[in-house]
Amino acid sequence: MFDKSTWIRLPRNVVVGHGVLDETVDAVAELHLTGRPLVVTSPTPREVAGDRVVEGFGKEGADPALTTVQEASFGEVERVIETAQAEEVGFLIGVGGGKVIDITKMAADELGKGFVSVPTAASHDGIVSGRGSVPEEDTRHSVAAEPPLAVVADTEILAEAPWRLTTAGCADIISNYTAVKDWQLAHRLKNVEYSEYAGALSQMTAEMLVENADSVKKGLEESAWVVVKALVSSGVAMSIAGSSRPASGAEHLFSHQLDRLVPGAALHGHQVGVGSIITEYLHSGETEWRKIRDALARIGAPTTADELGIDDETVIEALTTAHRIRDRYTILGDGVSEPAAREAARATGVI
Ligand SMILES: NC(=O)C1=CN([C@@H]2O[C@H](COP(=O)(O)OP(=O)(O)OC[C@H]3O[C@@H](n4cnc5c(N)ncnc54)[C@H](O)[C@@H]3O)[C@@H](O)[C@H]2O)C=CC1
Ligand SMILES: O=C(CO)COP(=O)(O)O
Ligand SMILES: [Zn+2]
Secondary structure (H helix, E strand, C coil): CCCCCCCCCCCCEEEEECCHHHHHHHHHHCCCCCCEEEEEECHHHHHHHHHHHHHHHHHCCCCCEEEECCCCCHHHHHHHHHHHHHCCEEEEEEEECHHHHHHHHHHHHHHCCEEEEEECCCCCHHHCCCEECCCCCCCCCCEECCCCCEEEEEHHHHHHCCHHHHHHHHHHHHCHHHHHHHHHHHHHHHCCCCCHHHHHHHHHHHHHHHHCHHHCCCCCHHHHHHHHHHHHHHHHHHHHHCCCHHHCCHHHHHHHHHHHHCCCCCCHHHHHHHHHHHHHHHHHCCCHHHHHHHHHHHHCCCCCHHHHCCCHHHHHHHHHHHHHCCCCCCCCCCCCCHHHHHHHHHHCCCC
8 A cells, every 4th residue: 555645835925026025914915814913023124124014014904013032042932932822913924034034933833823934134945944943952953843824035125134144045055965965875875765856956956046146146136036036946845855855964964063163153054055065075076066165156155164254173073073963864974084074174175
């Protein structure tokens, strides 16, 4: 008997374009959600978008509630849950960067209420995915959470966000190259289930971004468009896979380990990009890693430890310990020796 089943949970409305923030009310109306919205935001995103979203719902008589978060922590998730309960809201809207989106997503998951994502930065694919990540003592990687019912990505706002957030989003997509290689390796060596559809979509997304790298330039609103489309596509690949495998391999383990060793030193996307240069070297030796490095350099993302603002020894420590982070087989196997890590980081010019 054929007894496999799968759930692919995707956003229903993805609205991307110039000025679409003002269409948030319409995008939500289409979802037939009931009750008041709780808008969750943080100080700067509130100024650039949060207050406008509240105003939009206010005009429609939806009586929106608003709360501002400061940091990505379980304490903040708890606080948002309590606010949602006290205000008796029907659904949650996250307006901000990855931290705000993840706090809102995880609170909505816990509450069993609908979640809408309004990113103000195109900084990584968590802004469109059903994965949430809030740092815990020993955990930095994502876990399954409530996927957004709708994503409203206003390219005018995203284009005005600090440029480094956009290059981080690009680097998160470029890292899909090595993530897919790691997934295929785990499939071959450990019989890990592999989805051809999710793998192909993730890889194609990275290829299309690299092909369109010339449209990714500071000051060009088109950049935000190109990056958001890629982030959506990467999020869909993760939904098809039912895990972050298509977009997260050894380069992500490396980044998660950096987050533990030097919290807040660099952006997620920038760290995974540099990790991808090294893990591509570990996968295929002399040539292929240059393509990753050149793609990152073309969009202005960091390609060295120095550019990340992280010292060489921390990079080596992260590389040699990253395999312990989670049960996810990658090119790091059961650990890269210190001399091998040093050789890979030196050969690729990362240190
Ligand atoms: N759910 C997932 O799969 C993933 C989640 N993450 C999580 O996401 C978080 C990092 O997200 P990021 O977006 O990189 O950082 P972030 O959310 O901390 O944002 C970086 C900074 O940019 C500011 N900002 C956002 N939009 C802005 C705008 N339009 N103008 C001016 N400033 C703006 C924010 O206020 C913040 O100070 C981490 O907590 C990480 O664990 C990271 C990757 C994947
Ligand atoms: O960042 C992600 C994909 O780009 C999520 O991956 P993790 O599951 O490793 O956190
Ligand atoms: Zn990522």
